Amino acid sequence: MNENDEWYRFVFKMSREQLVVQQARKSFLTGKTKPLEFRIHQLKSLLRFISERRGDITDAVKRDLGKSEKGTELFETLGLEGEIGLAVEKLAEWAAPRPVEKNLLTITDEVYVQPEPLGVVLIIGAWNYPWAITLQPLVGAIAAGNAAVIKPSEVSSHSAKVMEELLPKYLDKDLYPVVTGGVAETQELLKQRFDHVFYTGNSTVGKLVMEAAARHLTPVTLELGGKSPCYIDKSCDISVACRRITWGKFVNCGQTCIAPDYILCEPSIQSRVVEEIKKNIKEFYTENPKTFEDYGRIINQRHFKRVMALMEGSTVAAGGDSDESQCYIEPTVLQDVTGESKVMKEEIFGPLLPIITVSGVDEAIQFINEREKPLVVYVFSHNNKLIKRVIAETSSGALLANDCLVHFTVSTLPFGGVGNSGMGCYHGRHSFDQLSHLRSCLIKQLKMEGINSMRYPPHTAKKLGWARFLLLKRVNVCKLRRMAMLAMLAGLASFVVQRFLR
Amino acid sequence: MDTQSQVVSRLRSVFASGVTIPEEFRRAQLTKLMSMIKENQEVIVKALHKDFSKPKFEAILSEVEIVVNDLHYTISNLSSWMKPEYVSKNLATKLDTCFVRREPLGVVLIIGAWNYPVQLILLPLIGAIAAGNCVVIKPSEISAATSSLIAELIPKYLSQDCYAVVTGGSEETKSLLQNRFDHIFYTGSQTVARSILQAASVHLTPVTLELGGKCPCLIYGRIDMPAAARRLVWSKFFNAGQSCVAPDYVLCSPAIRDALLPVIRQTLEDFYSKEPQSCPDLSRIVSPRHWTRLMELLGKSGGKVVIGGESDEEDKYIAPTVLVDVAEDDALMKEEIFGPILPILTVESLQEGIDFMNRQERPLALYVFSDESHIVNTVLENTKSGGFCSNDGIVQMTLPTLPFGGIGASGCGQYHGRWSFETFTHRRGCMLRGWALERLNTLRYPPYTESKLSWLRWSTSPESTCSLM
Numbered sequence: 001m002n003e004n005d006e007w008y009r010f011v012f013k014m015s016r017e018q019l020v021v022q023q024a025r026k027s028f029l030t031g032k033t034k035p036l037e038f039r040i041h042q043l044k045s046l047l048r049f050i051s052e053r054r055g056d057i058t059d060a061v062k063r064d065l066g067k068s069e070k071g072t073e074l075f076e077t078l079g080l081e082g083e084i085g086l087a088v089e090k091l092a093e094w095a096a097p098r099p100v101e102k103n104l105l106t107i108t109d110e111v112y113v114q115p116e117p118l119g120v121v122l123i124i125g126a127w128n129y130p131w132a133i134t135l136q137p138l139v140g141a142i143a144a145g146n147a148a149v150i151k152p153s154e155v156s157s158h159s160a161k162v163m164e165e166l167l168p169k170y171l172d173k174d175l176y177p178v179v180t181g182g183v184a185e186t187q188e189l190l191k192q193r194f195d196h197v198f199y200t201g202n203s204t205v206g207k208l209v210m211e212a213a214a215r216h217l218t219p220v221t222l223e224l225g226g227k228s229p230c231y232i233d234k235s236c237d238i239s240v241a242c243r244r245i246t247w248g249k250f251v252n253c254g255q256t257c258i259a260p261d262y263i264l265c266e267p268s269i270q271s272r273v274v275e276e277i278k279k280n281i282k283e284f285y286t287e288n289p290k291t292f293e294d295y296g297r298i299i300n301q302r303h304f305k306r307v308m309a310l311m312e313g314s315t316v317a318a319g320g321d322s323d324e325s326q327c328y329i330e331p332t333v334l335q336d337v338t339g340e341s342k343v344m345k346e347e348i349f350g351p352l353l354p355i356i357t358v359s360g361v362d363e364a365i366q367f368i369n370e371r372e373k374p375l376v377v378y379v380f381s382h383n384n385k386l387i388k389r390v391i392a393e394t395s396s397g398a399l400l401a402n403d404c405l406v407h408f409t410v411s412t413l414p415f416g417g418v419g420n421s422g423m424g425c426y427h428g429r430h431s432f433d434q435l436s437h438l439r440s441c442l443i444k445q446l447k448m449e450g451i452n453s454m455r456y457p458p459h460t461a462k463k464l465g466w467a468r469f470l471l472l473k474r475v476n477v478c479k480l481r482r483m484a485m486l487a488m489l490a491g492l493a494s495f496v497v498q499r500f501l502r
Numbered sequence: 503m504d505t506q507s508q509v510v511s512r513l514r515s516v517f518a519s520g521v522t523i524p525e526e527f528r529r530a531q532l533t534k535l536m537s538m539i540k541e542n543q544e545v546i547v548k549a550l551h552k553d554f555s556k557p558k559f560e561a562i563l564s565e566v567e568i569v570v571n572d573l574h575y576t577i578s579n580l581s582s583w584m585k586p587e588y589v590s591k592n593l594a595t596k597l598d599t600c601f602v603r604r605e606p607l608g609v610v611l612i613i614g615a616w617n618y619p620v621q622l623i624l625l626p627l628i629g630a631i632a633a634g635n636c637v638v639i640k641p642s643e644i645s646a647a648t649s650s651l652i653a654e655l656i657p658k659y660l661s662q663d664c665y666a667v668v669t670g671g672s673e674e675t676k677s678l679l680q681n682r683f684d685h686i687f688y689t690g691s692q693t694v695a696r697s698i699l700q701a702a703s704v705h706l707t708p709v710t711l712e713l714g715g716k717c718p719c720l721i722y723g724r725i726d727m728p729a730a731a732r733r734l735v736w737s738k739f740f741n742a743g744q745s746c747v748a749p750d751y752v753l754c755s756p757a758i759r760d761a762l763l764p765v766i767r768q769t770l771e772d773f774y775s776k777e778p779q780s781c782p783d784l785s786r787i788v789s790p791r792h793w794t795r796l797m798e799l800l801g802k803s804g805g806k807v808v809i810g811g812e813s814d815e816e817d818k819y820i821a822p823t824v825l826v827d828v829a830e831d832d833a834l835m836k837e838e839i840f841g842p843i844l845p846i847l848t849v850e851s852l853q854e855g856i857d858f859m860n861r862q863e864r865p866l867a868l869y870v871f872s873d874e875s876h877i878v879n880t881v882l883e884n885t886k887s888g889g890f891c892s893n894d895g896i897v898q899m900t901l902p903t904l905p906f907g908g909i910g911a912s913g914c915g916q917y918h919g920r921w922s923f924e925t926f927t928h929r930r931g932c933m934l935r936g937w938a939l940e941r942l943n944t945l946r947y948p949p950y951t952e953s954k955l956s957w958l959r960w961s962t963s964p965e966s967t968c969s970l971m
Contacts, residue, residue: 068950071950073950074946074950074958078955078958078962082962100901100904101903102901102903106897111901111903113904114882114890118909119910195910203706207703207704207706208703210699210702210703211699211700211704214700214703215696217692217695217696217699217713217913217914219914219915222706224706237937240940243940243943243947244943247946247947285948292948292949293949294948294949294950295948387934391603391932393520395605395608395930396930397930397931398930398931398932399603399930399931399933400935401932401935402934402937403935406935407600407931409592409595410589410591410595410600410931412589412600413589413600413931413932413933414929414931415931418928418930419684419706420706423708424708437886437909438905438916439888439890440906441891442890442892442894442901442904443878443882443891443892444892444897445873445893446726446730446733446871446873446893447729449728452733453732455563456732456736457557457783458773459557459558459559459560459783463559464559464562467559468562468563468567
């Protein structure tokens with residue numbers, strides 16, 4: 001914030017957050033973001049930011065989460081670059097008017113849905129993937145023509161600092177300001193009026209965000225969390241299953257909203273599962289994950305203590321080692337866990353993988369349904385009927401069979417939660433639609449007034465019949481065209497017959 | 503008699519039993535709803551007449567036919583809406599099955615409003631049933647006759663296990679909201695909407711809010727005055743102005759105003775005769791309280807009544823009234839009018855008109871009357887509203903293919919036709935991976951290397967399929 005801003009704020013008794021939002025709105029109202037060229041230019045600048053500042057980004061993530069450079073690329077920037085590329089390529093298609101079916105009365109009119117920007121959007125990021133989670137919604141916001149105030153999580157403080165310093169060098173700083181700070185600053189931001197709030201984080205804060213937004217009747221997208229269950233069918237290829245689960249769980253030290261939170265399986269395979277996971281942990285993270293570059297750390301002391309405390313009362317089947325000074329927790333497997341164990345009381349968000357034994361898929365489904373709807377349900381099985389049952393009898397943001405996490409990379413799938421795991425969705429075109437207003441447009445002429453008179457008073461039964469017909473019967477324009485084509489062809493055919501074949 | 507919580511938890515167990523999921527069940531319930539309307543058309547019209555003297559024509563068009571139309575549309579498209587939607591993939595997921603499954607949310611709450619008490623309950627209900635939910639229906643207590651009719655008819659035709667009607671006033675609604683729902687659909691005012699959102703946030707319940715606002719009507723440029731006046735008068739005084747998408751006020755130049763007034767006067771006479779109060783085709787105000795509100799607004803207004811102004815408290819009658827010389831800060835401009843009172847404000851230029859509209863809260867609908875298409879386009883591109891219609895009023899909401907909803911203060915979410923179905927649906931992303939090609943997966947496992955990264959970059963990009971083909 002420069003000297004002029006400070007003076008302005010002082011004179012008008014505005015908070016920094018108020019001023020930033022006001023500037024963003026002012027800038028939005030100039031209409032700058034309307035042309036698609038502007039939006040594409042900003043998106044391309046964002047892409048340039050990621051490639052030119054890769055070093056700063058990976059360095060910040062290393063300090064925040066102990067993640068290796070390649071790990072950051074794989075899990076943060078790769079996906080972002082894909083999303084930006086997709087938006088740039090498809091923007092014209094997404095932003096174009098979308099025609100809809102008409103009725104007889106509107107047959108000569110233009111009837112369509114026009115995607116329009118909402119206005120000023122607030123994006124509140126999370127700390128576990130500080131770049132992907134904060135910037136992916138931003139891609140949608142920019143593509144849809146909005147201004148966006150970006151509030152990165154203060155918990156991943158290095159990333160927040162780098163974002164605040166460097167992003168304004170690439171993006172329009174009035175339209176897409178970065179506001180850093182903690183709880184107080186976020187609360188102050190939430191007092192301002194936005195046209196949409198996009199929040200990623202936990203359910204507790206999610207409720208507070210929704211409540212704050214309610215004051216201004218602001219719609220929200222909440223990407224929350226939950227305990228994503230992972231059911232392993234005893235007759236599946238346990239070796240492959242455990243490989244994929246191990247990867248999905250311990251990426252980012254388990255600090256992934258869609259990480260498999262806990263395993264459900266029959267008692268007969270529990271020890272095999274434990275052995276396989278142990279084997280894969282060693283293969284991925286070596287004998288000593290603590291010294292291995294590609295294994296990360298818990299974000300901070302508070303979360304370290306929280307996760308360590310969750311282990312209480314459960315049997316450690318693998319791992320268990322920790323080092324508070326480094327916020328290091330070894331990849332850990334807990335066995336014979338029950339629904340009442342401490343580790344089952346909240347989303348783990350750490351490298352602890354509890355195994356709960358169930359008698360089969362019936363009990364697994366029941367167990368899942370007794371709990372809040374998660375962000376994703378995982379099921380490992382060769383039996384398609386079983387998979388179909390799990391799909392049909394459970395509810396979750398998403399369902400992934402026979403792997404972990406990868407549904408995140410399919411941008412055509414809507415990514416979001418349901419119930420306690422959130423509301424709204426994004427990725428790819430869904431981001432664009434989520435942050436747009438789909439305005440219904442009916443462009444009529446003042447002609448053909450004769451037909452309209454059917455609906456005017458004084459009312460008669462005859463008029464009513466006509467009005468019903470014209471106003472409310474839908475017309476399949478394609479069918480009419482086809483019929484007209486056929487009629488024309490028939491006419492042509494008869495002409496040819498008459499002319500040439502007599 | 504069950505308490506509200508008992509009703510909700512009963513519905514929740516019914517939903518968990520899965521009875522509302524099969525397509526046949528949903529189709530059967532929708533068909534029964536169709537019978538309910540068709541077989542009871544006369545009593546519905548009578549109840550609407552009792553509540554606010556709604557003319558039979560208006561009742562049939564805006565309360566019966568619009569619902570029947572949406573039902574036909576929904577029933578004939580239900581199969582295709584319910585089908586899983588297969589989506590395109592990237593190379594890394596080419597051998598997998600990816601689709602979006604439409605799933606019901608669970609137990610949803612629909613709170614209706616009094617101005618179109620049948621339509622505003624049944625249109626969302628169609629979507630909720632089609633999407634496979636159990637529903638709690640709370641009609642507005644203000645349209646008392648119609649709401650008690652709905653409360654009586656729904657259990658007669660629809661499954662009493664899956665759909666429950668809860669009656670009562672604001673206290674009952676408040677306590678109902680303490681229960682947990684999987685979606686709340688509310689039509690009504692901004693004030694109540696705020697408290698609904700607050701209550702919903704406790705349970706992280708998503709909401710659809712169909713609110714109101716002042717729908718402006720800009721008349722500018724070259725114009726077919728008689729046609730414009732007829733459409734304006736029709737859409738304004740339909741249901742005595744008690745429509746959320748009625749043109750609330752007019753913006754035009756002084757010249758257009760002067761040319762428009764005599765034509766409006768003539769049109770009113772053509773429609774409602776010289777004695778509107780005795781004309782059966784004009785509605786009444788819904789309640790004494792609303793009648794008083796409107797009369798007070800008229801009293802406080804600084805504008806001049808040039809047409810109408812007559813009223814009759816006992817009859818809850820207000821004549822179609824037009825005022826001029828109304829300023830931006832007039833009493834009539836401070837809230838949604840929702841009555842048969844039409845203020846005409848003047849602007850000197852198109853830009854002034856656009857700026858005026860943009861200074862107000864975003865409305866549910868925005869209207870422009872003009873024979874010049876560039877004027878229509880300019881307004882469309884430089885304003886914001888839930889919906890937009892040029893050269894007519896209200897009719898944009900009769901098309902089930904157009905999403906109906908507001909933006910900002912006029913609401914969030916959209917419905918009608920397929921949009922209703924989607925409102926009460928969770929779109930669940932499903933991905934079924936194969937077991938083969940585990941070796942390919944090694945690209946993503948640690949230790950992370952540069953070459954692995956390049957392969958992944960290529961195979962997960964959306965263009966990768968094209969480059970291979």
